[in-house]
Each structure stands twice: as structure tokens, then as C-alpha cells.
Amino acid sequence: MRFLVPFLFGLTGFAVLVALGVWQLQRLDWKEGVIAQIEARITAAPVDLPPTPDQSADNFLPVRLDARVTGAPLRVLGAWRGGSGYRIVAPVETGGRRVLVDFGLVPLSASETTLAPGPYAIIGNLSWPDDVTSATPDPEGSTWFGRDVSAMADTLGTDPLMVVARTVTPSAGPQPLPVGVEGIPNSHLGYAIQWFGLALVWLGMTVFLLWRIRRRTL
Structure with a gap:
């Protein structure tokens, strides 16, 4: 029992942190798909200016x-x-x-x-x-x-x-700065690395705690 409770607590925390990292990787895949769609839209063949453009439908x-x-x-x-x-x-x-x-x-x-x-x-x-x-x-x-x-x-x-x-x-003088996807935030990979890093730290602390408990029982 002295080992079981810390072990289960440590295992649960490790599993939760890994799950959060996996979720961020899933979010990364989703965000990259969104960015790819926006980039394809930006670089598509141009059309005439619509009569009544709508911000939600016609952005980019x-x-x-x-x-x-x-x-x-x-x-x-x-x-x-x-x-x-x-x-x-x-x-x-x-x-x-x-x-x-x-x-x-x-x-x-x-x-x-x-x-x-x-x-x-x-x-x-x-x-x-x-x-x-x-x-x-x-x-x-x-x-x-x-x-x-x-x-x-x-x-x-x-x-x-x-x-x-x-x-x-012809050129009007200013250097065009076209719309691009560079400004779209995509920090999910960084978040995933943080969660996986915390999971490793948690696992290390759990192993250290179990080792200390074992030392006391000897």
C-alpha cells in the first residue's frame, strides 16, 4: 500500500500529461490544415470584385x-x-x-x-x-x-x-506586402513539447519518490 498510492498517483498524472500532449498534436494537424486551406485560397486565381463582399465568406x-x-x-x-x-x-x-x-x-x-x-x-x-x-x-x-x-x-x-x-x-512606388499566412498563430507544437516535457518530469519525480520510499523500508 505504501508503494501503491504514490505509484497510481504518479501513473495517473503521467497519463494525463501525455494525453494533453497528444491533444495538442491533434490540434497541430487541424491548424496546419486550416492554414493550408487559407494559403490555397490566397493564391487562387483572382476574380472580379464581388458586388457585395462579406467579411466572413470573402476574407482573403x-x-x-x-x-x-x-x-x-x-x-x-x-x-x-x-x-x-x-x-x-x-x-x-x-x-x-x-x-x-x-x-x-x-x-x-x-x-x-x-x-x-x-x-x-x-x-x-x-x-x-x-x-x-x-x-x-x-x-x-x-x-x-x-x-x-x-x-x-x-x-x-x-x-x-x-x-x-x-x-x-505599372508599379505605383510602394513595395507590395501581400496577404500571407505568416501572421496566423500556430503554437500547438510548442505546447505539445511542453506537455510531454512535463510528463517526463512527472515520471522522474514519481520514480524518485518510489525510490525514496523503498530506501526507508529497507
Whole structure:
């Protein structure tokens, strides 16, 4: 009995921790499948801009636009995967509609940014970025600190739609930063390693405890 209770307690804890690690591996498989689906959607053949895009159904939808810039752009200051700088978001007219286009990145040294009116052939993805939090500062003139589609659309007088450019022909100047899967969190492998590591530690502590009990009984 002196051995049985610690043994069962240790075995139960070890089994629970291993089960949690296996569950995280299952979640990893699921998340990788989701990311693969999103990546396939992002890189699919572009289509014309839908008449009434829906955020839940059309996020990341590849689209093509023949557009002209119809106003001064906004500059979004931040650190992006392409480096620190300003993302240039401008109002464009396409097919009788006015929408937002994220043309890409210019360096911090760019004191002002202007875009030629075009026309441009743009291939990109519909996107509803989640850059803005409660800690995001308010805009300062044309400089913003996060892409807020609704607020930007109100400021520039466009439909609340944003296309993040993948290619712009001819080049408008900014370096396009296409939508990608790099920002989608996927920490399940790390969590699984942690649970399996804790399981090994638990097993080692159980073996050590049983050894100590055995020493006392000798």
C-alpha cells in the first residue's frame, strides 16, 4: 500500500500529461490544415470584385482591379514583415466603385508619399486587417497606426472594403506586402513539447519518490 498510492498517483498524472500532449498534436494537424486551406485560397486565381463582399465568406479572396487613384493616401506606421515603414492605403475607383487599396510599404525616410493616378492593374486579396487594439493611438493627420477599414473608408469616402495588393502594374512606388499566412498563430507544437516535457518530469519525480520510499523500508 505504501508503494501503491504514490505509484497510481504518479501513473495517473503521467497519463494525463501525455494525453494533453497528444491533444495538442491533434490540434497541430487541424491548424496546419486550416492554414493550408487559407494559403490555397490566397493564391487562387483572382476574380472580379464581388458586388457585395462579406467579411466572413470573402476574407482573403483573390481579386483583380483596373483602378485609378482618386485621392491622397493615408500612411500606416508600423513594423511589418517587410520591415518598418509606412503602408500606403489609398482610395481608388474601379468599375464605378470607390474602395481602399493597400499598395504596400515605403521606408520611414519617406517624408511624404504621393501616388500617380494610374490607371493600374492590381491583383490582390480582400482583407479585413486586425491591426487596431485599445492601445492603438489615434491618427495624426494622414498618419495612422493601424489599418481600420471602416474608419479609413469614412475618412477617404470609399466603400468599407480593402484590397491588399499582390502586384501593381505599372508599379505605383510602394513595395507590395501581400496577404500571407505568416501572421496566423500556430503554437500547438510548442505546447505539445511542453506537455510531454512535463510528463517526463512527472515520471522522474514519481520514480524518485518510489525510490525514496523503498530506501526507508529497507
